[in-house]
Amino acid sequence: MVKRRMDKKTLRRLQEIEFELLLEVDRICRKNKIKYNICGGTLIGAARHKGFIPWDDDIDIRMLYSEYVRFKEACKRDLDKWLYFLQDFDSDPKYRWGYAKILKNGTTYVRAGQEEIGMRNGVWMDIFICDGIPKTKAMRKLHNGYCFVLRKLLWAPVGKTVSRSLLKRAKALGDYLIVGVTTESYDKARGKLNVVDSLMTRIENVRKSGFADEIIIEEFIGQKIQDIKKYHIDIFTVGSDWLGCFEHIKDYCKVVYLERTPNISSTMLRTQNKHIQRIGIIGTGRIAGRFIPEAKLVSGVNVQGVFNPHTESTKKFADKWEIEPYSSLSDFLGAVDSVYIASPHETHYEYIKKSLEAGKHVLCEKPMVLEKKQAEELFDLAKEKQLILFEGIKTAYCPGFNKLLGMVGIGVIGEFRYLDACFTKLEKKNSRELTDTKYGGSFTELGSYCLLPMVKLFGGECKDIRFDSIRCENCLDIFTKASFVFPKGIANITCGLGVKSEGRLLIAGTEGYIVAEAPWWKTGYFEVHYEDSTVVDKYTERFLGDGLRYEISDFLNAINECNGNINEFKLTRKDSIALADIMECFLRTESNWRKR
Numbered sequence: 001m002v003k004r005r006m007d008k009k010t011l012r013r014l015q016e017i018e019f020e021l022l023l024e025v026d027r028i029c030r031k032n033k034i035k036y037n038i039c040g041g042t043l044i045g046a047a048r049h050k051g052f053i054p055w056d057d058d059i060d061i062r063m064l065y066s067e068y069v070r071f072k073e074a075c076k077r078d079l080d081k082w083l084y085f086l087q088d089f090d091s092d093p094k095y096r097w098g099y100a101k102i103l104k105n106g107t108t109y110v111r112a113g114q115e116e117i118g119m120r121n122g123v124w125m126d127i128f129i130c131d132g133i134p135k136t137k138a139m140r141k142l143h144n145g146y147c148f149v150l151r152k153l154l155w156a157p158v159g160k161t162v163s164r165s166l167l168k169r170a171k172a173l174g175d176y177l178i179v180g181v182t183t184e185s186y187d188k189a190r191g192k193l194n195v196v197d198s199l200m201t202r203i204e205n206v207r208k209s210g211f212a213d214e215i216i217i218e219e220f221i222g223q224k225i226q227d228i229k230k231y232h233i234d235i236f237t238v239g240s241d242w243l244g245c246f247e248h249i250k251d252y253c254k255v256v257y258l259e260r261t262p263n264i265s266s267t268m269l270r271t272q273n274k275h276i277q278r279i280g281i282i283g284t285g286r287i288a289g290r291f292i293p294e295a296k297l298v299s300g301v302n303v304q305g306v307f308n309p310h311t312e313s314t315k316k317f318a319d320k321w322e323i324e325p326y327s328s329l330s331d332f333l334g335a336v337d338s339v340y341i342a343s344p345h346e347t348h349y350e351y352i353k354k355s356l357e358a359g360k361h362v363l364c365e366k367p368m369v370l371e372k373k374q375a376e377e378l379f380d381l382a383k384e385k386q387l388i389l390f391e392g393i394k395t396a397y398c399p400g401f402n403k404l405l406g407m408v409g410i411g412v413i414g415e416f417r418y419l420d421a422c423f424t425k426l427e428k429k430n431s432r433e434l435t436d437t438k439y440g441g442s443f444t445e446l447g448s449y450c451l452l453p454m455v456k457l458f459g460g461e462c463k464d465i466r467f468d469s470i471r472c473e474n475c476l477d478i479f480t481k482a483s484f485v486f487p488k489g490i491a492n493i494t495c496g497l498g499v500k501s502e503g504r505l506l507i508a509g510t511e512g513y514i515v516a517e518a519p520w521w522k523t524g525y526f527e528v529h530y531e532d533s534t535v536v537d538k539y540t541e542r543f544l545g546d547g548l549r550y551e552i553s554d555f556l557n558a559i560n561e562c563n564g565n566i567n568e569f570k571l572t573r574k575d576s577i578a579l580a581d582i583m584e585c586f587l588r589t590e591s592n593w594r595k596r
Contacts (some may be wrong), residue, residue, distance in 0.1 A: 014109070014123060015052050018059045021102045021125040024084055025061065032074040036063040039128065041250040055234065055254050058126060065131035068100070087120060094119040098150065100127040138293045139320075145296060146322055148240075167211040169258050170237045178231055179212040183219050228252045277361075277556055278304040280326075280336035282351050283343035284317035285432075287365055291340055292321050294548035300556050307332040308343075333358040338559065340392075341365060344432070345439045349374045352389070356381045361388040363555045366448035367583050368392075368576055370439070375580035379573045388558045390551065391579070393448050396456075396571040397550035400523030400541035404507075404514060405456055407539070412528055414511030416457055417489040421450035422503045423521060424479070424496035433497055434476060441477040443467075443586050446495040449521045451579055452571075453505060454493065458486045460578025467589050472498060482586070522547060 029036055038046060040060040045053040063071065075086045085091070088100040096119070103122035110121050134140050171177045181202050199217070206212050216227060228236060228249065236249050237256040246255050279301055281288050292303050305324035308314040318325035326332035333339070339355040341348055341364040349369045355362045356378065368391040369375050382389035395401050408416055423446045427433050433445045464485040469477035478498025484491040494501060503518030505526075516526035528537040544550075554570060 011055075011057060014057050017104050017107065017123045018057075018125050021084065021104060021123070022059050022061070024080065025102055025125070025127075028074050028078045029071065031078060032070060034063070034067050034071050034074065036061050036067065036071075036127075040247055041255070044250055053250065053254075056250075057254070058124070060126045060128060062128040062130055065129050068127070068129045071127075085120065085122070087124070092119050098147070099129055101125065102127065141293060141296060142322055166239060166258055167206070167209050171211040173235050173237060173256060176213045177211055178214045178216060178227075178233070179206050180216050180218045180224070180227065181206060183217060224249065225252060277301045277559060278335070278337045279363075280304050280332055280339050281306045281323075282308070282332075282339060282341045282355075283365075284308045284310075284313045285342060288317070288340075288342040289321070290546045291342065291548055291552075292323070294546055295552055297545070297549045298552045298556060300560075301552060304336050305332060329354065330358075333360060336360060338363065338388075338555075344436070345370060345444055349378070352378050353381065356385055356387055356389065359385060359387065361555070361559050363390045363392050363551065366391055366393045367444060367579060369580050370444075370587060371584045372577055372581035375577045379577070388555065390555045390558070391571055391576045392548075392551050393452055393571060394547040394551050395449055395452055395521045395523065396575075397554050398523055398541075398543055398547050399550070400526070400539075400543060401453075401521075402570065403539060403541055404505075404516065404523055404526050405453070407514060407528065408457060408507055408509070412511075412537075413507065413509030413513055415488070416507055416509045418506075418508040419454050419457060419489070419491040420494075420504070420506040420508075421453055421492075421520075422494040422501055422505075423449050423518075424494070424499065424501045424503055426500055427497040429472075434472065434478070435474070437474050437476060439587075441480075441590075442495040442497040443469075443477055443480045443482070444583065445497060447480075447482070447493065447583065447586070448579060450493040450495055451582055452575075453507070454484065454491045455575050455578045455582075457507070458484070458489060458491060460574065460581060462486050465582070465585055467586055470499060477590070480586075482582075 025036070028034070037043075038060065039062045041053050041056045041058075042060045045051055045056055072086065072088075072090075079086060083105055085103040085105055086100065087095055087103055089095060101124040103120060103124045105122065107122040109123045132143070134143050167177070167179065170179075181199065183199050203215055203217075206215055218224070218227075224236070224246075227233070229252065233253050235254045235256055236246065236252075237258055238246060240257045240259045243257050249255050277300060279295065281291060281303065284306060288306070295301050295303050303321070303323055305326050306314055306318050306321075307326045307329055308317070311325075311327045314325045314327065324335070326335070333355060338361040339351070341351050341355070341362065343351060345367060348364055348367075349371075352362050352364055352368070362382070369378065379389060407413075424442075425446075429435075433440050433442075462484045464483075466483045468481045468483075470479040472478045479496040479501075480494070482493040482495075484493070503520065505514075505516045505520040507514045512528060512530040514526055514528050516523055520526070522543040523541065524543040525538070525540050527539070529535075
């Protein structure tokens with residue numbers, strides 16, 4: 001945020017020239033029946049002030065691409081070229097922006113930081129071109145990211161000659177620069193997981209730059225408006241990766257989006273020994289489609305491409321998410337730093353092994369593998385290669401679940417002795433989960449979620465296991481109850497894809513019990529009950545999106561730390577091996593049952 005004082009006479013003269021430009025554009029559009037509309041601060045000014053917003057110094061209009069093509073042709077005939085100039089890529093090779101401008105010839109008006117670009121300058125009005133906007137929210141987010149990359153590419157040659165500091169350019173906009181630094185809790189409230197720098201580190205980085213006259217901490221959504229009023233701000237400035245996100249602030253002050261320069265974005269890693277992790281996806285199913293929007297909300301990762309041996313599925317998935325398709329596994333592994341595996345269960349082992357052998361970190365969906373020996377082999381290989389291997393059970397990484405385990409760990413319910421976990425959902429009969437007669441069924445699909453709290457609390461060494469199942473016509477289990485006996489307690493695990501039951505997680509102890517109702521695997525709320533039924537402690541924790549961002553964030557942290565310590569806390573090697581051992585035991589029981 002910048003405080004600035006502009007001479008009112010100069011500002012008024014600037015607005016008069018810009019209005020002259022608008023009249024010329026309107027004349028051409030009316031003559032040729034070309035549709036356009038005013039937008040942004042220009043629209044607010046027209047509606048509220050019957051003219052300019054008092055502090056606004058530009059005019060913005062927009063039109064569809066098809067209309068802009070017609071407008072360009074019309075300008076060749078009708079634009080008064082002695083007075084005006086239509087500026088875009090075609091008319092000015094040194095112009096670097098994705099929208100067009102109309103300039104007033106014989107004037108000079110240069111933005112701070114753009115003095116050395118070499119393009120034509122003058123008082124201008126902006127023409128924003130609208131085209132190719134996806135219909136869904138997820139695709140619009142991806143489209144915005146794609147446009148951001150294009151803007152970075154267009155800016156790159158400019159970045160060689162202009163200031164590389166966003167703060168420096170912000171400082172040049174006024175007399176007194178106030179920089180707001182967001183807290184981790186504020187980032188979390190926005191759905192963003194910042195895995196790079198702490199609040200204090202970011203404050204110190206701003207202070208060291210020498211450009212900030214004052215630093216304030218932003219702690220909640222809506223604080224910007226209060227700060228603008230409190231500090232009498234004239235200009236609010238932010239990086240161009242937020243283009244269009246702060247139009248509402250134009251009611252209070254001028255908004256300037258500064259073009260980002262290489263290695264300055266707050267969403268990029270700031271230390272030289274860390275770089276953006278290029279993640280590739282193996283698999284094109286439902287969970288793979290959920291991964292991409294979640295990955296965009298974690299700083300420091302970029303989804304590079306996708307591989308599936310079925311090339312048609314690969315191309316369809318890549319086209320939908322605008323990433324690179326790969327038909328060759330070796331080419332795919334050569335293009336990425338890390339691999340996310342979301343393929344059918346039985347393929348996990350081979351894909352993990354090949355990825356690790358290629359020197360790639362691996363995040364694999366549950367169940368990671370189906371045999372204890374395979375899990376042990378893969379973790380040994382990851383250790384030998386000094387790589388990170390994560391099993392992707394999102395519950396293990398979400399804040400609420402870890403808070404719940406922490407409450408058990410500190411003894412709020414005494415010594416835990418019993419666990420009951422149930423997760424059921426009704427799948428369509430023609431789904432993969434209910435048609436894959438070898439690796440499908442409710443336990444292989446949902447068992448990992450229910451086994452997770454049991455393994456975290458009781459460990460993997462049990463004295464007795466029993467499986468009881470209800471089966472459909474093809475003999476797959478549509479409902480399974482697994483009973484476990486441990487040295488210091490017992491547990492019941494229930495999973496279902498064709499029978500619906502009340503889903504909850506119950507952990508009972510010698511002094512009370514903890515209960516989390518469905519969807520407990522997202523753990524947004526749980527209660528602690530005691531012998532005195534009038535005493536109930538209630539705990540809440542926000543669960544963001546599909547939850548995959550939590551495991552992605554911890555996966556990235558483990559890579560950046562280069563030691564895997566995070567993996568040894570939330571979901572350890574020992575945990576994953578125990579889960580594989582139980583899954584192997586279940587599949588062996590199933591095989592024996594089918595042989596009868």
